[in-house]
Ligand SMILES: NC(=O)C1=CN([C@@H]2O[C@H](COP(=O)(O)OP(=O)(O)OC[C@H]3O[C@@H](n4cnc5c(N)ncnc54)[C@H](OP(=O)(O)O)[C@@H]3O)[C@@H](O)[C@H]2O)C=CC1
């Protein structure tokens with residue numbers, strides 16, 4: 001395959017599950033069960049099931065091979081779970097008021113099992129349901145694939161992983177596997193993250209564990225490396241000599257929305273900044289990796305993080321939106337921040353002196369996620385155009401993916417006056433008819449099929 005082309009391959013290089021034997025050459029032929037744990041929750045209904053639906057519609061989850069299971073403590077029937085998620089499955093092809101055949105057929109693939117997260121009873125019933133599905137598909141023992149997606153608060157990951165390990169593992173000697181997907185935030189702090197890592201590491205091999213940060217699946221986040229390292233424009237400009245500051249901003253126009261129980265335990269820094277915004281920050285600030293191999297990219301990210309100076313109190317602002325404590329699941333005296341802004345300073349040759357301003361807030365007046373790179377003023381400005389504002393390069397992750405560059409140009413006409421204008425690459429206009437995948441589609445697909453850049 002020539003350079004720059006994508007190819008679909010099995011994760012053969014990662015097939016070192018201790019539960020599988022010598023399976024490198026065994027094709028994956030067994031059926032696939034996707035188990036969404038925490039199926040009653042916000043993530044499951046808003047993102048996980050819709051992403052699975054989109055994969056199904058595009059043929060990546062063939063009905064003959066796949067079954068989907070929801071699991072949570074809430075006692076509801078299969079039909080009640082389907083009713084909860086139905087409205088979140090958007091089918092562009094369907095007539096506006098009707099659910100399409102695709103939606104109805106997809107919902108038929110979903111079964112619900114109710115049980116607790118720390119006792120074996122529920123997980124044994126879940127295992128029984130999965131096995132029945134595997135048998136019904138004539139999947140040979142040892143060839144079936146089981147993907148456990150933990151759409152749950154991290155506090156229950158250890159017990160859930162233990163239950164999966166004790167009750168729901170399948171044989172993998174004929175190309176089958178068991179994998180788990182865990183969400184951010186990965187613990188509350190370094191100590192709890194390390195503890196969690198150890199606990200999960202004792203139960204599963206590294207290649208079986210997928211830690212997800214869905215911001216990495218967003219189209220314009222995926223584009224950051226290409227933009228930075230495949231364009232001559234940016235190479236000489238991307239440094240302290242030219243850049244005045246970088247802002248990485250996340251705003252949401254709704255509050256906890258029934259998730260107060262989860263959110264109040266973590267707050268905006270652990271919910272958004274420590275994971276989503278730091279990943280974006282690393283991609284903006286890191287040096288060019290040796291290659292696109294995950295470990296090379298990781299190494300460069302780690303170097304940036306290690307170069308960040310301790311954040312000072314004077315460069316942090318925290319806030320809580322009015323009405324946050326009205327949520328019945330939030331304690332009346334909660335001081336959990338729902339808004340935070342902080343300045344990160346990188347102590348290295350490229351970035352010394354350039355503030356990286358990270359900002360995140362819930363229940364603000366708009367929904368937006370963007371990166372703003374503001375350039376320094378032009379030295380020796382003969383046009384006196386400071387009033388027009390600086391050069392700025394903006395990457396809008398959402399909504400309406402776009403990147404645009406703010407430039408100063410001559411105001412068209414007889415006068416020699418200046419005005420600020422934009423070089424605009426709005427995806428909707430530029431890539432008409434191209435469907436941009438949701439972040440979770442990309443990431444979930446990666447958990448059972450891998451795309452290699454060769
Ligand atoms: N919501 C979102 O948009 C996103 C969320 N995430 C991550 O996904 C994970 C789940 O988030 P989300 O779905 O929003 O959270 P929810 O608060 O909706 O929790 C999901 C489910 O977990 C169970 N649950 C909630 N709190 C507890 C608890 N303290 N102990 C045991 N079970 C509990 C509930 O199910 P039941 O009571 O029925 O068992 C609930 O329906 C988090 O790690 C979050 O960071 C990541 C990206 C986006």
Ligand SMILES: O=C1O[C@H](COP(=O)(O)O)[C@@H](O)[C@H](O)[C@H]1O
Pocket residue numbers: 214252271272369
């Ligand atoms: O991880 C999370 O992300 C969502 C926002 O995701 P987006 O893709 O819609 O920007 C946020 O609402 C949630 O609090 C958080 O847990």
